[in-house]
Amino acid sequence: MSDRSPFLDLPGAVDLTGSGVPSHYGSPLAEQRALAEGGAIVDLSDRAVLTVQGPDRLSWLNSLTSQALTGLAPGESSETLLLDVTGRVEHAARVLDDGDTVWLLVDRPEAEGLLAWLTSMRFMLRVELADRTADLATIGTLGDPPLPIAAPNGVPLIWHDPWREVAPGGHQYARGEHPGAGWAWSERLVPRDALPSLVSRVTSGELAVAGTVAAEALRIAAWRPRFSTEVDERTIPHELDWLRTAVHLSKGCYRGQETVAKVHNLGHPPRRLVMLHLDGSEGVHPVTGASVTLDGQEVGAVTSAALHYELGPIALAVVKRSTDPSATLLVDADGTAVTAAQEIVVPPEAGAEAHVPRLPRLGAVTRASRA
Template identity: 40%
Template sequence: MADTPRVAPSPLLSVPGAVPPPEGSPDAGVAWHYGDPFAEQRTATGSVAVVDRSHRFVIAISGDERLTWLHTISSQHVAALPDRTSAENLSLDVNGRIEHHWVQTDVDGVTWIDTEADRGASLLSFLTKMVFWAKAEPRDGSDMAVLSLIGPDANSPAILAALGIAELPATYAVTPLAGGGFVRRMPWPTTDSFDLLVPRADLTRWWATLTEAGARPAGSWAFEALRVASLRPRIGVDTDERTIPHEAGWIGGPDEHGAVHLDKGCYRGQETVARVHNLGKPPRHLVMLHLDGSAEGRPEVGEAVTADGRTVGRLGTVVDHFEWGPIALALMKRTVPADTALATGPCAASIDEDSVPAHDEVQPGREAVDRLRGRR
């Protein structure tokens, strides 16, 4: 069940031209677009755009054992996460199904976590219950808010001067900002993507500073279109209650831009991750679909993807892309060929062949079994 958002709608919704999202959007509370969503996407890929993502749920964790404690209850290797660096992480249930996804950043003795608005309260409750005797203190971090800068011109002298820094950080690294907060580089939705965690009280000031320096306002529509194009899933939208990390493409340590490190153990759901890695393949995988733009209407999140009337997948995010038209993410049965004619809702659909995972890696467990049986 979704959490009730714990912060008011963003003050940036009052910016001239800001259009709120449709009812039921997971991005309620921030602008959907500012009048021209396709131009906003083009700017984010060719120049620089700023996106209000202040609806993200923020958690702060202090305490000397915060990292070693998080390491034991999550899927990422974060016990020795260096200061001023970040990682993506998951919480799994006992069957290895994804419950939470978050980005965490450790800065000057505090771990900052940001996650989906409608799942943050549940994550904070889980973390609080799991503290036991550890020296870790999770708390609501709603006094901080997230903005995203996207585009190659984020590195322009004007933007750097507005940020008050000499250069932008490397992937997952962090540079503190004067007055509180930090900027971190993310590997998605484009290779030139930066999140700012800033005091919520300064949100409007930061927005004005960045737009005056040349960043174009862009809404959640633009961010989502670029995220879908980069094949990055969104928990609760592109995943369901059965999704395991291998299906969502979240396998790998920080160096691999993943959220599940395969060289660590002792976390809930580890057995499923290890079994799929060593002996099996995921039953489903995440792919991008191209939808027929001439159809009347669009399919909804969660609708079935069918082939000859047979359900072969689950639809996730649906969005109109400035170059590709209507696209979507979908969890598809791994055995469905890429050239299969598909349908979802009112639309014909086809799999983007470049988005299909290869699944050709050698499985360590099967290789060991084959050696024992003299097959290698």
């Protein structure tokens, strides 16, 4: 399999990250608009596709990960997280079952590690794992373009992002109207050898394209977390409002479940996701990892940043829970301090959903006892 996509042969195609797919085609803002209106496709052929086959596939994955998967119907989409014993996120997978096979769509850097860990956990169960990245490529879209969708078992392999609403068994910390309600993102698997024909259809004007920069800007505006950008070695799902779609709070036991339940019911996540509206007057924009400060103290870091075609410069950042949600923050952009207004995704009071009453301190005299 070549790491260089044939989409890079299109006029204006630029690969800014070395991922092998186009970041943009010369007009990122126009590409955003076309993508938002459902008229463009995004080449995501740098992403990986793993499969799990066998009669135990769904119950096995259900026992290992955060989402309830045993009742997943053919063609139904979900997502799930693999946590460590302390509840920190180790892997994330977009999940689709076709009645015979579970398809796991993951970012390429995590594919090898995830496949190796899953293989080590097979034991005597009837499951078979494989990496199908060499056979199938991922195409992203917010519309429904005519594509040669793979359907090896009679079910078209289209993963519809569940981010549009809170999944059964999930919980949303964000308050009020959620921008994810309009996020109609899907990822479609096509035969990898069909990519050159898709490029020809773009050249003829039959299909429109947008780069990954456009897709990232719209994702940020939807407050949609992504493993390869928002997750670090300390991340727990609550911090990113990922209980919304990737965690089932009342399913059976899985690794990390105790932390998930404890933080949600009794505690608060130590950090929280915010969307930042950045001052663009300086003409500079922060990059991933840029420091976020308040009153001279570092309170977090940018995880994703983009120039949105309507909102202007925006970013997702993870900050300390105690950070004043009404404060204007400063973001470092190559040595320039850029002011940033917060739009709250996860509020500081997130968690403690059990509302357990506080017991009197030992030795405290209550009004009832004095009476």
